[in-house]
Amino acid sequence: MDSLPLKAGPEASPVALVPEWATRPGASPSEADAAFGAGAALAVLDGIVRSQPEWSGVWQARLALAAAQETLTFFRRQQSAEALRDALLLTPPQGDPGPDGHVLRAWQALSERRAAIATPLLRDLAADFGIRFDGILLDIPALLDDLEQAAGSPLHSAAVLLETIARDRPDAEPLGLWLADWMIARRLRWPRPLPLIMTQRSGPPFRTAGGRGRCKPAEPGYRAALCAAVALAAADACRRAAELSRRAAQLQDVSRKVRTKGAAKVIRLLLERDAVLATAPGTGLSRWAAGRLFERLESLGAVRELSGRNSFRIYGL
Incomplete structure (x- = not known):
């Protein structure tokens, strides 16, 4: 399923660190x-x-x-x-x-x-x-x-x-x-x-x-x-x-290459939550479409699989 390309986010702004x-x-x-x-x-x-x-x-x-x-x-x-x-x-x-x-x-x-x-x-x-x-x-x-x-x-x-x-x-x-x-x-x-x-x-x-x-x-x-x-x-x-800022920028950059309908909702969840189920409940995506989307995002280096399992998988930045 295709949709309009997601809006690309800006590059990560430098995040200040506490002096040693x-x-x-x-x-x-x-x-x-x-x-x-x-x-x-x-x-x-x-x-x-x-x-x-x-x-x-x-x-x-x-x-x-x-x-x-x-x-x-x-x-x-x-x-x-x-x-x-x-x-x-x-x-x-x-x-x-x-x-x-x-x-x-x-x-x-x-x-x-x-x-x-x-x-x-x-x-x-x-x-x-x-x-x-x-x-x-x-x-x-x-x-x-x-x-x-x-x-x-x-x-x-x-x-x-x-x-x-x-x-x-x-x-x-x-x-x-x-x-x-x-x-x-x-x-x-x-x-x-x-x-x-x-x-x-x-x-x-x-x-x-x-x-x-x-x-x-x-x-x-x-x-x-x-x-x-x-x-x-x-x-x-x-x-x-600082680390999450870089990962969020990578996710936003990758979002330009994703054309799955409903992907914008998944991107938003990934920025708002520690982790998201591979089924992406509440986004309107089918289990198959959600799974394919996360696999695509993972292959592009935008998300990580956090559970280490082959089933009931969980993804996050």
């Missing part, structure tokens, strides 16, 4: 030094977030996937990116994706949340993370409102939030980090929040001397560690953005 010095505050940095690096990193990331590139959807989704994997590590449940994708993509729309799928769904929801946080949402998030919704968690909406109005930097607000939750509910750390990312975005007036801090939870910033322990909220050095983690997370997000 911002992510290397040195051994045992002071809170001020770490905060300076985090501020520099967030300033670079801020430019990308505000530009709202056409591939921002897949970018946010890939960050959510990384955060979900780290969350499962917190819960002592290791899971691959492929298995997490399957948990959502191979589950019917009204079906239960299982505990791991719920965790991924929670992180995907972060980038959709621009409004204030209310109790019903918190209850749903707690359920997705598999934690009890009681105690200090009931007071979170009021605390968030106070922190949003308070003086101080976004990172200070995030630290206060995490320390408050950790005092009574250390098991709710994933929810706390979700809310901390939301708070940072809210204070910076970003159009959409990004999953950031959780992606660095097991990283160097939070490791104690010798690397055998982990610095926890309210402990000495935690706020400096939090700032260092934000700097690393922002740098990683910028690197991912």
Whole structure:
């Protein structure tokens, strides 16, 4: 089936990267030094977030996937990116994706949340993370409102939030980090929040001397560690953005060679989502036409097959 050629997108615009010095505050940095690096990193990331590139959807989704994997590590449940994708993509729309799928769904929801946080949402998030919704968690909406109005930097607000939750509910750390990312975005007036801090939870910033322990909220050095983690997370997000910008430009360039009816909808999905089923549901393409389209895009270097299977295949940038 033929249609009008898809409009070719522009070449990838250069995406700024965080300078290396911002992510290397040195051994045992002071809170001020770490905060300076985090501020520099967030300033670079801020430019990308505000530009709202056409591939921002897949970018946010890939960050959510990384955060979900780290969350499962917190819960002592290791899971691959492929298995997490399957948990959502191979589950019917009204079906239960299982505990791991719920965790991924929670992180995907972060980038959709621009409004204030209310109790019903918190209850749903707690359920997705598999934690009890009681105690200090009931007071979170009021605390968030106070922190949003308070003086101080976004990172200070995030630290206060995490320390408050950790005092009574250390098991709710994933929810706390979700809310901390939301708070940072809210204070910076970003159009959409990004999953950031959780992606660095097991990283160097939070490791104690010798690397055998982990610095926890309210402990000495935690706020400096939090700032260092934000700097690393922002740098990683910028690197991912640069790579996805190049891949999106390649996809748009290849789209000129594709004449399958309905291809434009598939291209849009690939720019908006982490992954798309080979059957391309919701695009109006038959299973055969969708499969042929993805094979064509893959042969032209525009997409990758992400599952490693010969059936129930999944594609993405």
